Amino acid sequence: MEHKPTVLLLGGCGFIGRNLVTYLVENDLTAEIRVVDKTPPQMAWLNERHNQAFDNSKVEFCSANLINAASCKNTFAPHPTTGRTWDFVFNCAAETRPNQTEAVYKEGILKLSTNCANQAANCKVKRYVELSSGCVNSSEKMPQREDCKLEPWTCVAKQKLKVERELEGLSHALPYTIVRLPIVYGLADKRYLMPRIIVAAIYKYLNECMKLLWNDSLHLNTVHVNDVCAAIWFLAQNPVAINEIYNVVDDAESTQGTISDILSEIFSIKVDYFGVMMSNLAKMSLSDTVSEVNDKLMTPWAEICQKDGINNTPLTPYLDEEQLYHKHLYLDNTKLKNLGYVLKVPKLTRNYIIEIIDDYIEQKLFPASLMG
Numbered sequence: 001m002e003h004k005p006t007v008l009l010l011g012g013c014g015f016i017g018r019n020l021v022t023y024l025v026e027n028d029l030t031a032e033i034r035v036v037d038k039t040p041p042q043m044a045w046l047n048e049r050h051n052q053a054f055d056n057s058k059v060e061f062c063s064a065n066l067i068n069a070a071s072c073k074n075t076f077a078p079h080p081t082t083g084r085t086w087d088f089v090f091n092c093a094a095e096t097r098p099n100q101t102e103a104v105y106k107e108g109i110l111k112l113s114t115n116c117a118n119q120a121a122n123c124k125v126k127r128y129v130e131l132s133s134g135c136v137n138s139s140e141k142m143p144q145r146e147d148c149k150l151e152p153w154t155c156v157a158k159q160k161l162k163v164e165r166e167l168e169g170l171s172h173a174l175p176y177t178i179v180r181l182p183i184v185y186g187l188a189d190k191r192y193l194m195p196r197i198i199v200a201a202i203y204k205y206l207n208e209c210m211k212l213l214w215n216d217s218l219h220l221n222t223v224h225v226n227d228v229c230a231a232i233w234f235l236a237q238n239p240v241a242i243n244e245i246y247n248v249v250d251d252a253e254s255t256q257g258t259i260s261d262i263l264s265e266i267f268s269i270k271v272d273y274f275g276v277m278m279s280n281l282a283k284m285s286l287s288d289t290v291s292e293v294n295d296k297l298m299t300p301w302a303e304i305c306q307k308d309g310i311n312n313t314p315l316t317p318y319l320d321e322e323q324l325y326h327k328h329l330y331l332d333n334t335k336l337k338n339l340g341y342v343l344k345v346p347k348l349t350r351n352y353i354i355e356i357i358d359d360y361i362e363q364k365l366f367p368a369s370l371m372g
């Protein structure tokens with residue numbers, strides 16, 4: 001008799017969510033998975049491997065807008081045929097689009113997560129895992145531990161911190177675990193490392209040096225999405241992780257320099273930096289600078305895509321202003337490692353980036369000619 005747990009995966013069609021579905025299915029870890037999302041899998045640009053995972057008979061899709069409390073409640077109802085309730089709830093759903101108003105982030109993050117956590121408490125789930133942000137603090141000198149002083153510096157992180165507080169308040173009723181993330185990369189990344197990859201590719205096409213704001217020592221810590229998935233699963237099983245926060249970050253201590261060096265090698269481009277002084281001048285009108293850069297890159301990107309016969313792609317070189325701040329994303333992973341978690345991908349390397357690009361080329365979403 002099989003006693004594998006059941007999983008309710010909120011936001012399961014997103015970048016991390018789809019990788020988590022695939023991780024759970026491929027490793028046969030669960031009895032049932034209900035994926036909840038407002039975007040149906042057919043509209044989510046899933047690759048072949050992710051599609052196969054979603055087609056598994058253990059996976060059920062449920063369409064819902066989790067901002068709506070009644071819809072949210074429905075998604076927690078027991079499985080229609082087996083009647084089983086949910087052991088683990090993983091919340092990967094959030095408003096992650098850049099440049100939204102504060103009200104939109106508040107609804108799409110604070111309200112959404114509060115709805116989900118309250119439902120999880122009502123249903124007496126064994127564990128609720130919330131995906132939070134590593135942008136809740138920043139330091140140039142010291143990798144930030146989970147208990148360091150908090151100064152959230154992105155719109156998402158500001159709301160996520162409020163969610164963390166809500167969960168603390170629910171701790172008597174809901175065993176939860178919070179995961180704080182840096183730049184997450186891997187198959188299906190569109191928003192974090194991918195725009196930087198595309199920007200580098202466009203500089204190759206333009207045959208120009210890629211000149212970046214700040215300098216090479218700006219910390220931009222990373223983690224592979226496979227580690228995010230494995231760590232979520234690992235933490236959900238571990239009673240010590242109840243009502244705790246963990247940074248899930250690799251050992252690479254990635255910086256703008258280490259990332260750009262890899263991109264420079266892949267695309268044979270030169271990289272240079274404006275330096276802190278010049279960048280501070282640009283910072284006075286950062287939004288103008290960002291608009292200018294985005295304008296400069298968008299036209300050639302459209303051109304290359306068209307040349308390669310790509311008429312529609314969710315990929316873009318668009319970097320939002322927050323991603324270009326002089327803010328160090330520098331996180332300490334000691335707490336996670338002390339619990340016994342062993343990183344699958346300790347370091348970002350060239351091959352992991354090529355894997356992402358190749359996957360998009362196969363789906364005809366990234367111009368193959370840029371890799372020639």
Ligand SMILES: NC(=O)c1ccc[n+]([C@@H]2O[C@H](COP(=O)([O-])OP(=O)(O)OC[C@H]3O[C@@H](n4cnc5c(N)ncnc54)[C@H](O)[C@@H]3O)[C@@H](O)[C@H]2O)c1
Binds near residue numbers: 014016181
């Ligand atoms: N450095 C960071 O701050 C960082 C990095 C990576 C991920 N994260 C967090 O991890 C989580 C997952 O990130 P991701 O990259 O997979 O995001 P994503 O945008 O790719 O996926 C989010 C999914 O949630 C769904 N969703 C959004 N609003 C919804 C709603 N109202 N109802 C139902 N579904 C809704 C979307 O359709 C999407 O499929 C997010 O909470 C994100 O903020 C943070």
